[in-house]
Amino acid sequence: MIDIAPIIRDVPDFPKEGIVFKDITPLLTNPAAMKDIADRLAELFADKQIDLVAGIEARGWIFAPLLAERLGAGFVPIRKPGKLPYKKISRSYGLEYGTNTIEVHTDAVQAGQRVLMVDDLLATGGTMVAACELIEELGGQIAGVAFVIELSFLPGRAKLDKYDVTTLVQFDGE
Numbered sequence: 001m002i003d004i005a006p007i008i009r010d011v012p013d014f015p016k017e018g019i020v021f022k023d024i025t026p027l028l029t030n031p032a033a034m035k036d037i038a039d040r041l042a043e044l045f046a047d048k049q050i051d052l053v054a055g056i057e058a059r060g061w062i063f064a065p066l067l068a069e070r071l072g073a074g075f076v077p078i079r080k081p082g083k084l085p086y087k088k089i090s091r092s093y094g095l096e097y098g099t100n101t102i103e104v105h106t107d108a109v110q111a112g113q114r115v116l117m118v119d120d121l122l123a124t125g126g127t128m129v130a131a132c133e134l135i136e137e138l139g140g141q142i143a144g145v146a147f148v149i150e151l152s153f154l155p156g157r158a159k160l161d162k163y164d165v166t167t168l169v170q171f172d173g174e
């Protein structure tokens with residue numbers, strides 16, 4: 001197992017003052033680390049009968065298709081507003097300042113399908129809660145929620161407590 005924590009770069013005051021941004025680009029150029037991440041997550045969900053892996057734009061899209069391929073599942077893109085061309089549903093959620101919206105195509109998930117949700121990082125959990133609600137609105141079953149990174153000093157995990165949440169590396173302070 002590779003210790004991925006030291007490969008993640010802290011960028012202070014990005015995108016705004018006071019935020020320590022967890023930059024995953026050094027991970028992306030490290031093939032052994034990427035393989036380890038995909039192998040570990042795939043192993044955790046191998047026996048969970050995953051039909052689809054849903055990834056949240058944009059960094060969730062890096063990891064979700066790797067997992068989908070390993071699990072023999074399809075990939076569902078959850079997108080920022082105005083990008084999806086076909087019939088879609090939307091969910092808005094609050095941020096510290098203002099709101100965000102994410103969308104998914106109405107035919108991306110069939111009722112009863114088991115969906116693994118993926119994003120790069122769990123912070124407050126607002127993005128992932130909205131994503132899970134979109135999938136549930138389409139009749140999908142959330143079979144698990146996976147992140148590479150968890151900021152465990154924020155209440156994201158508590159917000160997702162009705163789901164089975166997996167994270168590979170936890171940071172408990174900035």
Ligand code: AMP
Pocket residue numbers: 019020021022023056059119120121122123124125126127128156
């Ligand atoms: P949240 O909805 O608060 O859990 O935020 C999660 C989303 O925001 C993820 O898609 C992350 O990529 C991004 N994000 C939030 N905080 C950070 C951070 N400190 N470093 C990098 N990405 C972050």
